[in-house]
Each structure stands twice: as C-alpha cells, then as structure tokens.
Amino acid sequence: MKPLTVLGFLGSTLDASKFGPSRWNKWRPTVGLTMHEDLRVDRLVLLHGTVHRRLAEYVAEDIASVSPETSVEMRLLDFNDPWDFEEVYGKLLDFARAKPFDPEAEDYLIHITTGTHVAQICLFLLTEARYLPGRLLQTQPERGTANPAGTWSIIDLDLSRYDSIATRFAVASAESTSFLKSGIDTRNAAFNRMIDEIEQVALRSRSPVLLMGPTGAGKSLLARRIYELKKLKHQVAGPFVEVNCATLKGDSAMSALFGHRKGAFTGAVADRPGLLRSADTGMLFLDEIGELGLDEQAMILRAIEDKRFLPVGADKEAASDFQLIAGTNRDLGEAVAKGAFRDDLYARLNLWTFHLPGLADRREDIAPNLDYELDRFAEREGEQASFNKEARQRYLAFATGPEAGWPGNFRDLAASVTRMATLSSKGRIDLDSVEAEIQRLKRLWSGQSEVNDDILAAILSPETLADIDPFDRVQLAEVVRVCRASRSLSEAGRILFTASRARRSTANDADRLRKYLARFGLDWASVTG
Known part of the structure; x- marks a missing residue:
C-alpha cells in the first residue's frame, strides 16, 4: 500500500479541549482520525492560523502519543477574513499549486470536517477540480458513546460509479439539449454534437456567443431557447431583447441601441433607455451584427467588456449587465479583412462560435x-x-x-x-x-431564373440561349437591365464597372461593355431596341 497523507484544517472549536486527562473523553476530529485501526495516517498536513498556533502544537503532541507513526506537518495559513470566499479560495488555490503532490507515490485524503463552512466548501471545490488530487474524508462523533475516535467515511466524487446519480445527470443533460432543439428529435450527427456543445457553454459561461449561418437556419429561435434554458436554471433574471441590426440605419442606430437624452437631437422629446439598458440582467440578441456601423461596433465592444456605455447626448455613462448572443449570415472574418468589421470586436465574439447548417x-x-x-x-x-x-x-x-x-x-x-x-x-x-x-x-x-430567361429570350434565339451556362445567364441579364435603364453605352459602362474603373489609370468603359456584349452576338442596338 502507498503511504497515506491527510490534509485538513485545525478545528479551532472542535479540536479544542481542556488541558487535562478529560480531553480523552471528548471527540476531537483531527486527533480522532489518527486513532482508527482501519485508517493508517502516515502524514497529516495541518492547516492553521497564527492565532491558533498553540492549539495546533497541542493537537500535534496528542497525535504523537496515540499514533507515533503519523508525522504531523503544520502549515501556517492566515486569512484576513475567514468568511471571505474569494480570499479563502485564492489562498488555498495558491497552496495547492505550490505543494508538490505525487499521486503516484502516495494517496491523499482531504479532511472537510473542520474549518469554517467557507473553508470546507473551498476544499471540496479544489478537490473536485483536481487541484487537490485526493478523495474527501468526513469524520463525526459516534452517537451514544464517549469514543474519542468517532467514525470516518470517504466521499467519492466519481459520480459515474453511482448508477442512479449518473442516470439523473444524463437525463437532465438530455432534457437540456432537447430543450435547445425545441423537443425536435434531430438526426444529423454534426448538428446534435453542436447542440451538446452549446448546452455546455450556455450553462457554464457568460461570454458572448456567435451564431453563424444562412438566413432562415434558425439562429433567432436557438438564441431564444438558450435564453429560456438559462432562465429555467435561474442564471438570468432579466428579459430577452432581440434586434435585427439590418434595420438600424444612420443616427437612429445609436439611439436605438444605447438610448438618448431628451433634446439630444431634433425629435428627441423624451429620454430613451435603449435596447442595451432594456436587456440589463438578461440577454441581448443582435441578429445580423455584421450590418452595424463601425462606431456602433466600438460602443458594443465597450459595453461587453466594461458593462458601460454613453447614451446619445448624455454626459454620464449608463450601465447594463447583459449576456450577448450575436447572429450573422456574413463571413465576419472576411468583413474584418475588408475593414467592414472591427477585428477587436470579432476577437471578442469569436470565443464561442457555432455554424448552423442550412x-x-x-x-x-x-x-x-x-x-x-x-x-x-x-x-x-x-x-x-x-x-x-x-x-x-x-x-x-x-x-x-x-x-x-x-x-x-x-x-x-x-x-x-x-x-x-x-x-x-x-x-x-x-x-x-x-x-x-x-x-x-x-x-x-426558380422565379429569378425565369425572369432572367424572359429578358434574354427577347433578344436571343432559343438555340443561343440554350448554349449559355446558367451562371453567365444571370450576369448577362443584369447587364441587359442596366443597359436598358441607361441613356448611352458609356453611361451603362460607368455603372457596370464603377468599382474596377477606380483602380485603372485609363478607362474605356464603353469599349469594354461593347466587347462583353459581342461575346453573345449582341450590340447596343439589339439590347436596347
């Protein structure tokens, strides 16, 4: 058998006793755990504060008298406030990271009977997370007797060993993923795996989520189901606020998102809280986020990171603590490369990105x-x-x-x-x-194809039209439409080649258009006549 090390806090109340023979008639958890014939403790790491140093030394002396084979390692660990969860967890985490544990060479038990409730919870969490590589040890007095040893039991955190618990967790997980799928028994393996991941992220993270996919793929429905799942698990209290960013244009976009103060601009007859304020303590779904302007994107980034933003016309910032889900049918990486989307906002959104298939x-x-x-x-x-x-x-x-x-x-x-x-x-x-x-x-x-074919059928023979690929038909139909709406070949050329002409030192758009039409046996007169 490997040597056994027990780690635990000194019990400032439970381990205390009168300094006399009567102490052996009292159950003291730290001393008692070394008095069991069926639990050989080779080493005891005893955590204690400066104020309890004398008690720790006294307990170590009693352990030496009843279990001389147990070496006691006293470790000083002071807390400014032993009920401050953040402080206690942080110092115990530092202790766990610094201690050279060797699970291959020795076994570990984490004694959670002593210490404040906060300390016990922190020991539990650190053991569950494997920062403390052992099992939990619980001791208690033996009822009806004066046995100073008490009783002991080990709490195994491997829930997979307990069929009933594992089954309940499996059922709860299945219910969550089914909830996200609106109860639909989907069969696509890749989609089901994605929903499993989204369920884990939804319940374990408050970071932004980016849903990508074509129009009509279900981004809006899934975002609402994520919100409803978190609401069901009491992880959000506020409302679900949805906005299609494609509908926010010009100056009204800032006002709609971030609110405005009365008199901020013509028509601002009253204060407006804005959508971000409305989503406080809840969830904000920005569908088609790629349609937002760069200024709005910058303010959204600030609101995500700092939970603060400046309403239009205000001289004081507003606050809103919401979780963001963004949706888009655009390739945001490509938009970043073109300068149409902020790379810092994309980096913030790209932590949890899910592509919904059509x-x-x-x-x-x-x-x-x-x-x-x-x-x-x-x-x-x-x-x-x-x-x-x-x-x-x-x-x-x-x-x-x-x-x-x-x-x-x-x-x-x-x-x-x-x-x-x-x-x-x-x-x-x-x-x-x-x-x-x-x-x-x-x-x-096929409606669009039929319209294109109708346009071309009026100027091309059936045989010629049949020889043109569908891809070229779409392009040619658009060229014909522009030509018919223009007053001259040159005007049509300027409209059709407006982007590429800016990159050339000289341009003859009319000649370029004339050569394009000639590829299909057409000219200006036949197209516009």
Missing part, C-alpha cells in the same frame, strides 16, 4: 421538423392538420431529394407546411395538396 445540409432532419411545424400550426391556428401516408411519403421524397434547394431554409419549410395545412380539406393533407405545393415551391425557387 436545411439542405440536414435533410435527415426534415421529417422531424415537418412534425414540429404541424404542431406549431395547430398551436397557432387552433386546428390540427396531418398528412395521409402517401402524401407524407411524396412530400418527404421531394423535400429530401436533389430538386429541393431550400434557399430560405427552415423559413421555407415553415411556410410550405402552413400553406398545405391551411388549404387542406378538413385538416387532412392529401397527395393532390402535396403535388400542388411541390409545383409552387419549384416556381418560387
């Missing part, structure tokens, strides 16, 4: 989301709707197949289900309803 990348999740949308329709409209077997199979075959692009992601799916449920006869979605919806989706998704 619906086309989670086709196996369409079926459970289909049921979810039907349930939402029933809650919203007060009417149940469901598919018959053939209709459901047909819809899922289309929805999960290559023809379905889902450019609007879950918004497209929600709208599709709403249409079918609303138009269904007596709440039953049949095959005809599904076929009609499939054709509707195809028209909606």
Whole structure:
C-alpha cells in the first residue's frame, strides 16, 4: 500500500479541549482520525492560523502519543477574513499549486470536517477540480458513546460509479439539449454534437456567443431557447431583447441601441433607455451584427467588456449587465479583412462560435421538423392538420431529394407546411395538396431564373440561349437591365464597372461593355431596341 497523507484544517472549536486527562473523553476530529485501526495516517498536513498556533502544537503532541507513526506537518495559513470566499479560495488555490503532490507515490485524503463552512466548501471545490488530487474524508462523533475516535467515511466524487446519480445527470443533460432543439428529435450527427456543445457553454459561461449561418437556419429561435434554458436554471433574471441590426440605419442606430437624452437631437422629446439598458440582467440578441456601423461596433465592444456605455447626448455613462448572443449570415472574418468589421470586436465574439447548417445540409432532419411545424400550426391556428401516408411519403421524397434547394431554409419549410395545412380539406393533407405545393415551391425557387430567361429570350434565339451556362445567364441579364435603364453605352459602362474603373489609370468603359456584349452576338442596338 502507498503511504497515506491527510490534509485538513485545525478545528479551532472542535479540536479544542481542556488541558487535562478529560480531553480523552471528548471527540476531537483531527486527533480522532489518527486513532482508527482501519485508517493508517502516515502524514497529516495541518492547516492553521497564527492565532491558533498553540492549539495546533497541542493537537500535534496528542497525535504523537496515540499514533507515533503519523508525522504531523503544520502549515501556517492566515486569512484576513475567514468568511471571505474569494480570499479563502485564492489562498488555498495558491497552496495547492505550490505543494508538490505525487499521486503516484502516495494517496491523499482531504479532511472537510473542520474549518469554517467557507473553508470546507473551498476544499471540496479544489478537490473536485483536481487541484487537490485526493478523495474527501468526513469524520463525526459516534452517537451514544464517549469514543474519542468517532467514525470516518470517504466521499467519492466519481459520480459515474453511482448508477442512479449518473442516470439523473444524463437525463437532465438530455432534457437540456432537447430543450435547445425545441423537443425536435434531430438526426444529423454534426448538428446534435453542436447542440451538446452549446448546452455546455450556455450553462457554464457568460461570454458572448456567435451564431453563424444562412438566413432562415434558425439562429433567432436557438438564441431564444438558450435564453429560456438559462432562465429555467435561474442564471438570468432579466428579459430577452432581440434586434435585427439590418434595420438600424444612420443616427437612429445609436439611439436605438444605447438610448438618448431628451433634446439630444431634433425629435428627441423624451429620454430613451435603449435596447442595451432594456436587456440589463438578461440577454441581448443582435441578429445580423455584421450590418452595424463601425462606431456602433466600438460602443458594443465597450459595453461587453466594461458593462458601460454613453447614451446619445448624455454626459454620464449608463450601465447594463447583459449576456450577448450575436447572429450573422456574413463571413465576419472576411468583413474584418475588408475593414467592414472591427477585428477587436470579432476577437471578442469569436470565443464561442457555432455554424448552423442550412436545411439542405440536414435533410435527415426534415421529417422531424415537418412534425414540429404541424404542431406549431395547430398551436397557432387552433386546428390540427396531418398528412395521409402517401402524401407524407411524396412530400418527404421531394423535400429530401436533389430538386429541393431550400434557399430560405427552415423559413421555407415553415411556410410550405402552413400553406398545405391551411388549404387542406378538413385538416387532412392529401397527395393532390402535396403535388400542388411541390409545383409552387419549384416556381418560387426558380422565379429569378425565369425572369432572367424572359429578358434574354427577347433578344436571343432559343438555340443561343440554350448554349449559355446558367451562371453567365444571370450576369448577362443584369447587364441587359442596366443597359436598358441607361441613356448611352458609356453611361451603362460607368455603372457596370464603377468599382474596377477606380483602380485603372485609363478607362474605356464603353469599349469594354461593347466587347462583353459581342461575346453573345449582341450590340447596343439589339439590347436596347
């Protein structure tokens, strides 16, 4: 067996006694733990303050008399305020880091019976975090006897050994992740792993979270569910405040976010608290944060880091303690490179970044989301709707197949289900309803291509149009639209090449446009005639 070291505080009350033979009739936890035949303590690290040095020496003498094989190592550890959690934890952490523990050579028990309640809690936390590499030791008097040794037991922090506790923790964790997924039994492995990570971050961190993904991927819904989960766990008290930054333009952006004082500008007839103040003690969701101007970004960064900001027209700062979730469908790293987004704010947001995949990348999740949308329709409209077997199979075959692009992601799916449920006869979605919806989706998704083809069909033969790649059709259709809205070839060239012409020493936009049209057998007259 490896040598056993016990570490614990001197009990200034429990370990004290009269200096006489009667002390052996009293249970003293530090002395008693060395009196057990089935617990051989080779070394005792006794933590004590300066004021209790004499008591510590007296206890060490008694231990030597009852357990001469136990060496007592007295360690002085003073606290200005033994009930100050921060001070006690900090000094114990410094002690743990400085002490040369060697778990390979000896075993450790951490005695948590003595010391203040704050000290006991700190010992527990440091042991759980493995700064103190041992198990917890609890001692207590033996009821009904005058046995000075008392009894002892070891608290094992390995919860995985306790099936019932492990099961309860597993169930609680599963409930949290299911909550974030709105109860949807999603099947995409990568998405499920991401939700597991978000659940851990949500409950263990107050740092900003960045949700990236295409429009309609569910960023707003997930942000609200994160808030509701934290609210359920009593981690936030304030409200959930959501704002789409794309709707904040010009001077009104500052006022909406940070508030203003009465008279700050024309139309400011009263004080306005602003969205950041409204989110105090709660959560602020800034959707499309990439649309904010650089000045607003700078103030958001200050508000995140210092919890303070200056309302428009104010000479005194306001305070708000909120957790931030940001959403964007833009590549913020690319925006930083172009100077459109502050690198310091991006660095602050990028601690916890999660990329939400679009619906086309989670086709196996369409079926459970289909049921979810039907349930939402029933809650919203007060009417149940469901598919018959053939209709459901047909819809899922289309929805999960290559023809379905889902450019609007879950918004497209929600709208599709709403249409079918609303138009269904007596709440039953049949095959005809599904076929009609499939054709509707195809028209909606190909709408832009049809418009482009209509423009080009008027100036190109069917054979020529068929030979042009879809990618080139989009570009050519836009060129034709600009030409028709311009008074001359030169004006159209200036509009089309406005960015690149600034980088050239000489520019002949008309000639450049003329050569581009010639690639497709077109000229100015044929396009605008």
